[in-house]
Each structure stands twice: as structure tokens, then as C-alpha cells.
Amino acid sequence: MKQSKFLNLKEFVLVLVLSCAITAIGIVVAMPFAFSMQLLYFLVPGLAGLLNGILYVLMIHKCPKIGTQLIMPLIYGLYFLFSGSVYVFVFFVILGIVNELIMLNGYGHKIRQAVPHVLMWVLNSMGSTLTLLLFRDSMVQTYMDMGMDAASADAAIAAVEGFWLAPQSIALALVSAAVLSIAGYALGEKMLGKHFKPAGAV
Amino acid sequence: MMEPTGPKGTTVDPRTWMILCFTGIAAIIGIHSEIGCLFLFVWCMLVHLFTGKAGKIMAYLIFYLALSGITWAGVGLLQNDATMVLGIALSNMGILGRKAVIPLSFASCLAKEPTGSLMAALGRMRLPKAVGIAVAVMLRFFPTLGEEYRAIRNSQRFRGIGVGILHTLTHLPSTIEYILIPLALRITKVAEELSASMTVRGVRFSGKTISYRPVRFTAKDGILALTALSALLLLLFLERGGIL
Numbered sequence: 001m002k003q004s005k006f007l008n009l010k011e012f013v014l015v016l017v018l019s020c021a022i023t024a025i026g027i028v029v030a031m032p033f034a035f036s037m038q039l040l041y042f043l044v045p046g047l048a049g050l051l052n053g054i055l056y057v058l059m060i061h062k063c064p065k066i067g068t069q070l071i072m073p074l075i076y077g078l079y080f081l082f083s084g085s086v087y088v089f090v091f092f093v094i095l096g097i098v099n100e101l102i103m104l105n106g107y108g109h110k111i112r113q114a115v116p117h118v119l120m121w122v123l124n125s126m127g128s129t130l131t132l133l134l135f136r137d138s139m140v141q142t143y144m145d146m147g148m149d150a151a152s153a154d155a156a157i158a159a160v161e162g163f164w165l166a167p168q169s170i171a172l173a174l175v176s177a178a179v180l181s182i183a184g185y186a187l188g189e190k191m192l193g194k195h196f197k198p199a200g201a202v
Numbered sequence: 203m204m205e206p207t208g209p210k211g212t213t214v215d216p217r218t219w220m221i222l223c224f225t226g227i228a229a230i231i232g233i234h235s236e237i238g239c240l241f242l243f244v245w246c247m248l249v250h251l252f253t254g255k256a257g258k259i260m261a262y263l264i265f266y267l268a269l270s271g272i273t274w275a276g277v278g279l280l281q282n283d284a285t286m287v288l289g290i291a292l293s294n295m296g297i298l299g300r301k302a303v304i305p306l307s308f309a310s311c312l313a314k315e316p317t318g319s320l321m322a323a324l325g326r327m328r329l330p331k332a333v334g335i336a337v338a339v340m341l342r343f344f345p346t347l348g349e350e351y352r353a354i355r356n357s358q359r360f361r362g363i364g365v366g367i368l369h370t371l372t373h374l375p376s377t378i379e380y381i382l383i384p385l386a387l388r389i390t391k392v393a394e395e396l397s398a399s400m401t402v403r404g405v406r407f408s409g410k411t412i413s414y415r416p417v418r419f420t421a422k423d424g425i426l427a428l429t430a431l432s433a434l435l436l437l438l439f440l441e442r443g444g445i446l
Contacts, residue, residue, distance in 0.1 A: 009335075009406050014393035016336055020343045021389050037291050051382065058386050075340065082223070082309055083302040084230040135298065138234040142297050145236035146277040156280045160290050195383045201390055 004065070011063040012071075018059045019075035022052045026076065026124065041128060041164070041173050046180025049121030053184020054191050056117045061192060061202045064107030069099035069116050076120070085131045095123050114185040118178050125177040129164050136161075214253050216323040218423040219312035222249060225430040226305035229437065238437050238446045239300060245433045246304045249426065255311055262307060269303075272296040313341035321405075322413035335405060339396060346392060354384050 007015060026048040033039040059068060077092025099116035106112040132139075136157060143153035163169055196202045229242050243266055247259050273296025279289030312320070320341075321334035355364060364370045364377045400406070440446045 009400060010394065010397040012332065012335065013339055013397040013400065014390060016339045017343050017347075017389050017393045017396070018386075020340055021347055021385070024344065024347055034295055035288065035291050037287055037294075040291075051378065054382055055386055055389075058390070062390070071336075078340075081227065082305050083298065084227055084305065086227070086231065131298070132294075134231065135301070138239075138301070139294070139297055141234040142236055142273060143277055143280065143293070146274055148277060148280065152281070156286070156290065159286065160294075191379070191383060196386075199387060201387055 007063060007065050007067040011065060012067065015059060015063050015068050015071045016075070018055050019072045022055050022072060023076045023079050025051050025055070027079065037160075037163070041125070041169065042176050045121050045125035045127075045173070045177040048124065049117065049177060049181025050184035050187065052121075053117060053181060053186070053188040055188070057185060057188025057192050058196055058201065060107060060113055061196070066100065066104075069103050070096040072096070073099065073120055073123075076124070080127060080131070083131075085127070085134055087134055088127045088130050091123060091127075091130070095119060110189070114182060117185050118181045121177045121181040121184075122174055125173045126170075129170075132160065132164055213422070214311070214426065215417060215419045215423045216312060216315045216320045217327060217419060218426050219308050219315070221427045222430050223305050223308040223312065225427075225434055226308055229434045230301040230304055232434070233437050233441055235441055235446050238441050241437055241446075242304055242433075243300070245430075246307055249430070250307065250311075253311070253426070258307070258310075262303060265303060266300055269296045269299045273300070309341075313344075316413075316415055317342065318413040319415050319417050322417045325410060326417065331405065335400065343392075347389070350388050350392070351381075351385060354381055354388065358384075 029048045029051060030040065030044045033044050056072075059072070073092040073096040077089040077096075080092065081089035099119060102112065102115055102119075140150075140153045140157055143156060144150055148156070192202060226242075226246065230239075233239060233242060243262075247262065250256060250259055250262075273293050276289045276292030276294070276296055279285040280293065282289075315323075317338045320338050321331075324334040324337060325331070358364055358380055361380075362369075363373075363380045370377050437446070
């Protein structure tokens with residue numbers, strides 16, 4: 001029987017639940033580092049990419065079809081939407097479409113398959129920056145409502161922006177996320193041969 | 203076609219929870235002042251109170267107060283150059299956390315709606331069936347994931363894996379491998395069970411989805427939706443007018 005290029009119900013549900021797991025891991029990984037702005041920016045997105053590489057590899061080997069690459073960023077973006085970051089959600093939707101285009105007839109190519117995973121966590125490293133810019137006015141207002149004068153509140157936010165938007169910080173965050181998510185993909189490929197294939201999961 | 207009969211439906215239509223959720227998102231983006239956010243939170247709690255979801259109000263209140271404390275401490279630390287970075291992290295956590303609680307509290311109510319009602323309600327919004335399946339699976343799966351994780355952690359502890367923070371940190375790669383791999387395998391099983399359950403319920407067939415429970419957008423839903431939009435517009439007006 002000719003295989004469909006699109007996900008069937010079983011594959012659709014599998015991609016959904018794996019995407020939920022990827023989102024949950026992405027959130028849980030950030031929690032121990034929530035007190036450090038530097039670690040949140042430079043380490044957490046890559047760490048999430050490292051761990052989620054295993055689930056990503058399992059997902060693309062079980063469901064190498066049109067729709068897989070769209071669903072994962074969409075579900076992850078929904079988490080940002082419910083936290084109020086509409087821009088980040090829109091960027092993840094665009095990323096999903098781009099990833100689908102990248103993977104058109106691309107499943108089975110080891111390097112090409114890694115690209116959507118890397119792009120996902122690289123964009124995630126920029127998510128906090130976008131959220132910060134979206135809620136800038138709220139932060140200034142809260143600082144002022146809690147006793148700071150307008151100049152100090154603005155200076156505090158300017159200091160954060162200075163760190164967050166500095167070209168060297170952006171470059172370090174992007175490189176860190178890319179390197180660790182590539183390592184995650186490689187780890188996933190290793191786990192595929194070591195565990196998933198012997199267990200009959202793929 | 204006969205109107206489906208069955209047990210008395212939930213008091214609020216799933217579509218109303220969605221409207222409240224999206225209004226909440228718009229509100230937390232648009233409203234910036236502390237007092238405006240406090241009014242938003244009060245409105246959110248009143249919605250929970252009047253829709254029979256008062257059980258969680260105390261938990262939300264404690265969460266909100268704790269985050270307010272964290273924000274206050276963070277802003278205090280901002281004044282000192284040595285503690286500024288920690289102050290920024292704490293204040294950001296407090297500000298964003300308190301904002302997120304509003305839409306997330308409505309999303310949690312949506313998650314508690316029966317799957318059939320949810321899918322029927324989404325079907326009436328002319329959304330594709332895949333959207334209904336996705337929303338139902340997503341809202342149900344997060345608690346399941348937590349249960350699966352705890353079960354795996356408990357069984358691995360018997361084998362001496364992940365016992366205590368020190369042991370976990372010193373054996374981090376193997377701990378992750380022995381927890382993440384069984385979790386991934388378990389997730390694939392859960393997905394298979396879910397899709398089998400959906401298949402026998404006839405979800406894959408085309409046609410209108412109807413619910414065992416009545417799904418109706420009643421006057422109460424209309425009032426809730428209108429109140430939400432009015433609260434948002436009023437707070438925006440008051441804030442932009444410099445009254446708040």
C-alpha cells in the first residue's frame with residue numbers, strides 16, 4: 001500500500017505527545033537556573049536542546065512526514081502565547097513553516113534532519129529577549145510602583161537591555177544553543193541505536 | 203437529529219474559557235501598572251468564584267502574593283549595584299509569573315472540560331477536527347506526563363539511580379539516560395493507546411462531532427465573555443487616561 005506523505009491519526013497523536021514532552025522538558029530545565037540571568041540566556045536553551053535531541057530523533061524516525069516539523073514549534077510556541085508573549089508564538093509558527101520547507105523530502109538525510117532541531121533551540125534562546133522587549137513598559141511601571149524613581153527604573157531596564165541585546169551576548173547565546181542542540185541530536189542518534197531500535201520502538 | 207441527552211453539562215461552555223483565556227493574554231500585554239494588574243487578578247478570581255471554580259482561589263492567591271513578594275525583593279535589590287543582576291532576575295520572575303497566572307488559570311479550567319464537550323465545542327467553531335484532537339491531547343497529556351515521570355523515578359530509585367541531589371549530580375549523564383529513555387518509550391506507548399482510543403470512538407471519520415454532554419453557549423457564557431471584554435477595555439481606558 002502506498003504510504004501517505006502526511007501524518008495519520010496515530011502519528012499525529014505521537015507527534016503531539018512528544019511535542020508536549022519536549023515543551024515540558026524545556027520548561028523544567030529552565031527552573032533551577034531561574035535566578036541567574038546569564039545561565040538562563042547562555043546555557044538553558046542549549047541544555048533543553050541537548051536533552052530534547054533524544055525525543056526529537058525518536059520523533060523524526062517514527063513520523064518522518066509532513067506536519068511533524070510544524071507541530072513541535074507550534075506546541076512550544078503555545079506555551080509562550082499563554083505566558084503572554086504573542087511575538088514569540090508568531091516566530092515559532094513561522095519557524096514551523098520554515099522547518100517543514102527544509103524537511104520536504106529531507107527525511108533520511110542525517111545533517112539536514114538536524115537543522116530544524118538546531119533552529120528551534122536557537123530561536124528559543126532569543127525568546128527571552130523578545131519577551132523582555134514586549135513587557136518593557138510593564139517592568140518600568142512595576143519598578144516605579146514599588147518605590148523606584150522613573151530614572152532609576154529606566155536605568156535598570158537599560159542595564160538589562162544592554163546585557164541582553166549586546167552583540168557579543170547574542171552571539172554567545174546563539175552559538176551555545178546551536179552547539180548543545182547539535183550535541184543533543186548526535187546523542188539522540190546514539191540512543192536510537194543503543195536503546196530505541198533494540199526495544200523495537202522504531 | 204435529536205439533541206443528545208446525558209448528564210448535566212458543565213456550567214461554562216469550553217468556548218467561553220477560550221475567550222477568557224485569550225482576553226487574559228490581551229489584558230496582560232496591554233495593562234502595565236501594578237494596580238491595573240491587581241484589578242485583572244481580582245477580576246480573574248471573581249470569574250473563578252462565580253463559575254464554581256472557587257477551590258483553587260486560595261492557591262492562586264498564595265501564588266500571587268508570593269510572586270509579589272519576590273518582585274518587591276527583586277526591586278529592592280535593584281537599587282544596589284552588587285545585587286542588581288539578582289534583583290533583575292527576581293523582579294522579572296515576579297512580574298512575568300503574576301501576569302501568566304491569569305491566562306493559565308483559564309487554560310486550566312479549559313483542560314478540565316470533558317474531551318467530548320471540548321471537541322464538540324471546537325467543532326461548532328468550524329475548526330478542523332485536527333485542532334480539536336490537538337487541544338484535547340495537549341490539555342490532557344501534561345498531567346499524564348508528570349505521573350509517568352514520577353513512576354519512572356520511583357522505579358529507578360529501587361535500582362539506586364537518581365537517589366538524592368548529590369548522587370544525581372555526580373552521575374548526571376547516566377541518570378538522564380535511565381530516566382529519559384524509559385520516559386520516551388512510555389510516551390510512545392501512551393500515544394498508541396490514545397490513538398487507539400480515538401479510533402474506536404470514531405474520531406477519524408468525517409462528520410459532525412456531537413457531545414454526550416450538552417454543549418451550549420448560554421446567556422451566562424455571553425455575560426462572562428462580555429464582562430471579560432468590558433473589564434479589559436475599562437482597565438485600558440483608565441490606565442491610558444492616567445487614572446490607574
